[in-house]
Amino acid sequence: MKKKLLSAVIAGFMAATPVMAELTFSALSYRTGAYGNNGIPFADGYLDYFTLLQERDGGIGGESIRVIECETAYNTEKGVECYEATKGEGVLSYSPLSTGITYQLIPKVTADGIALHTMGYGRTSAKNGQIFRNVFNFPANYWDGASVGIKHLLDINNGDIKGKKVALVYHNSAYGKEPIRTLEELSKKHGYELMLLPVDHPGQEQKSQWLQIRREKPDYVLMWGWGVMNPVAIQEAVNIRYPMENFIGVWWSGSENDVLPAGDKATGYKALAFHAVNSDFPIFDDIQKFVVDRGKAAGAGDQIGTVLYNRGMYNAMLITEAARTAQAIAGKSNISQADMIKGFEALEMTEEKMAALGLPGFGPSFSVSCENHGGDGMVAVAQWDAGAGKWSIVSDFQASDMSVIQPLIDEDSGAFAAENNLSPNCN
Numbered sequence: 001m002k003k004k005l006l007s008a009v010i011a012g013f014m015a016a017t018p019v020m021a022e023l024t025f026s027a028l029s030y031r032t033g034a035y036g037n038n039g040i041p042f043a044d045g046y047l048d049y050f051t052l053l054q055e056r057d058g059g060i061g062g063e064s065i066r067v068i069e070c071e072t073a074y075n076t077e078k079g080v081e082c083y084e085a086t087k088g089e090g091v092l093s094y095s096p097l098s099t100g101i102t103y104q105l106i107p108k109v110t111a112d113g114i115a116l117h118t119m120g121y122g123r124t125s126a127k128n129g130q131i132f133r134n135v136f137n138f139p140a141n142y143w144d145g146a147s148v149g150i151k152h153l154l155d156i157n158n159g160d161i162k163g164k165k166v167a168l169v170y171h172n173s174a175y176g177k178e179p180i181r182t183l184e185e186l187s188k189k190h191g192y193e194l195m196l197l198p199v200d201h202p203g204q205e206q207k208s209q210w211l212q213i214r215r216e217k218p219d220y221v222l223m224w225g226w227g228v229m230n231p232v233a234i235q236e237a238v239n240i241r242y243p244m245e246n247f248i249g250v251w252w253s254g255s256e257n258d259v260l261p262a263g264d265k266a267t268g269y270k271a272l273a274f275h276a277v278n279s280d281f282p283i284f285d286d287i288q289k290f291v292v293d294r295g296k297a298a299g300a301g302d303q304i305g306t307v308l309y310n311r312g313m314y315n316a317m318l319i320t321e322a323a324r325t326a327q328a329i330a331g332k333s334n335i336s337q338a339d340m341i342k343g344f345e346a347l348e349m350t351e352e353k354m355a356a357l358g359l360p361g362f363g364p365s366f367s368v369s370c371e372n373h374g375g376d377g378m379v380a381v382a383q384w385d386a387g388a389g390k391w392s393i394v395s396d397f398q399a400s401d402m403s404v405i406q407p408l409i410d411e412d413s414g415a416f417a418a419e420n421n422l423s424p425n426c427n
Contacts, residue, residue, distance in 0.1 A: 021334040023060055023323060024089055025050065025316075027069040028082050028096040034202035035074040035227035037257050038308055040299065042097060043069070045312030047298035048291050052283075053320060055290040060323050061333040074227070076100040083108060092340040093117050093319055099175035107420070109134045115341045117322075119315050120145075120251055120274055124178060125412035127374030129345065130424035132413065136344045138318070138375030139366045140274040140400075142224075143408065145250050146179035147400035148379035149222055149272055150186045152248065155395070162191030167218035169209055169225065169233055172198035176224045179250070183222075185404050203229025210236040223249040230258035234266055244268030248381070254391070255307040259384045267386040270394070275314050275363040277382045277391035279305025283313075283358030307391060310362075317357060322347045345370055364397045370426035377402075 029043035030036055047067060054065045068089055070082035079101030083094060087108075093115040096102055102122035109116045116135045118126070124143045126135040153161050168183060170176035180196065187194045195218055197209040203225060210233075213221065221242065225233055230253045237247050245268040249258070254271020284304050292301040303309040326335045326343025335343070348367040354360060366375035381395040417423070 021063055022066040023063045023335070024066045024068065024091050025319060026082075026086055026091045026094045027067050028072050028079055028094060028098075028101065029069055030072050030074045030097070032071065033073040033075075038227055038230075038252075038255060039074065039097065041255070041257075041303040041306055041308040042312035042315075044297070044299035044303055045309035045314075046095075046316045047312075048287055048304075048309075049313045049316035049320070051291050051296050051298070052287050055294060055296065056286060060320055061327045063333045072096065072098065072101065074098055076104055080104050080108075087112055087114060090337070092323065092335070092337055093344070095119065095315055095319065097121070099123070099178065100173060103174055106132065106135055113341070114337050115322075115344050117315070117319060117344065119311075119318065121175065123412075124374075125409045125416065127372060128409055128413035128424075129368075129370045129373035130413075130426055131417045131422055132373060133425065134341055136368065136373045138347070138368055138373065139349075139363060140377045140379050141374055142178040142250070143182040143405045144274075144374075144377035144379050144400040145272045146182040146222075147186065147405060148381075148398060149248055149250075150183070150190065150192075151398060151401070152270075152381050152395060153192075153220055154190065161219075164192045164220065165195060165216070165218040166192050167195040167197055167213055167216075167221045169197045169199060169206075169213075169221060169223045171203060171225055171229055172200045175226065175252075179222075179224055181408060182405060185408065186401070189401075189404060199225070199229055199233075202227060204232055206232055206236050210240055210242075213237075213242065214240040219246065221247045223247070223253045225249060225253040225258075229253075230255075231261040234259060234262045234269060237269075238262050238265040245270065245383075248272065251311075254382060254384075256391075257308070259386070264386045266384055269384045271382050271384075271391070273380050273382045273391075273393060274378065275311065276361060277307050277310070277393060279310070281359050281362060286358060287313075314359075314363065317359070318347070318349070321349065321353070321357075344368060345373070377405075 030039035050065050050067050059065045068086050072079040095117045099121050102118045118137045124141040126132040126137050249271040251272050259266040291297050322343040326339040330339040350365050364378035377400045378397040380393050380397040382391045383394045
């Protein structure tokens, strides 16, 4: 296990000097294995943001920051081991960047009274905070993504996709299976035919799936992929000359790492997004000055502004804003794990707050409450331009279809409550 202390170390303290309190956070990261190529920039952005706050501001609300990094290799068993090895360190929140690990940690954090933030992944029904009291999945979840993906198809087909064929190429895991129920219900509402094409870990073998796509000619392909699966799928689509503008990945299938291997032929590929995908934000100047130039970057410093680096940074920013909210509610800077949960539950992100943080327009405004741990679920569509070497948002951010999603959340969270003898509670 690798522990990384991001608080400043000041030598020569006298024995009588009081010990400064620290706010401790977890980084369950993966820099190795089939998913390391995507895990590295995310982890770097996450850690660099905490370092920025420590170096520039002296911490959060006057308290020094400590981050404990533990390598999971995207392995559920290792993720649980990391949790068990670090939970006694006073960690205020965990973000495992893995749906499989999330499912295993939900009962553990519930019993231990620790917050779990699964931004854009994990168990979607955790949006119901009356049941999942310690789990937060704002600002958007998989079912929001599936819904807005279908909304995009409706938008480009004058509101009618009846009779269209939509394929889902998905990682054959808890993560990849998350959108299926939503897409099935949406198919009943909108009249499209849904094809399901699972891809086994790690995703390097996809010939049969894309031969089936070439044979059955779906009008659109959605993808729930991660790691090596993504560039392999995009290359296979290129090989069968599938139109890129009809190929849409979830946000975990929409980074530079996913499209660059296919070169110019990846142009037109689309991906869902719950935050901006460009690099023109004032905060990056501060990261360069206070983190990279001081030799304190988690990585080489060459990923700043890329999609996954930005997402890791965004994850850390939302956690730290929840910590600030907790400090305000508790009336003290040295908050507890219970205080942190209250901070998450009262978090409000406004355009004004984002701008003050150096991220104007980076993501939609949203708020969290006891009843709603998932935020407002606003999602947009991004598109890759290989010639320009960048992603661009090509749609408005729009809300998911809660008339379909809310009953699914109620059903799934209700089943969890029944299995665990829980009653809805906001006290």
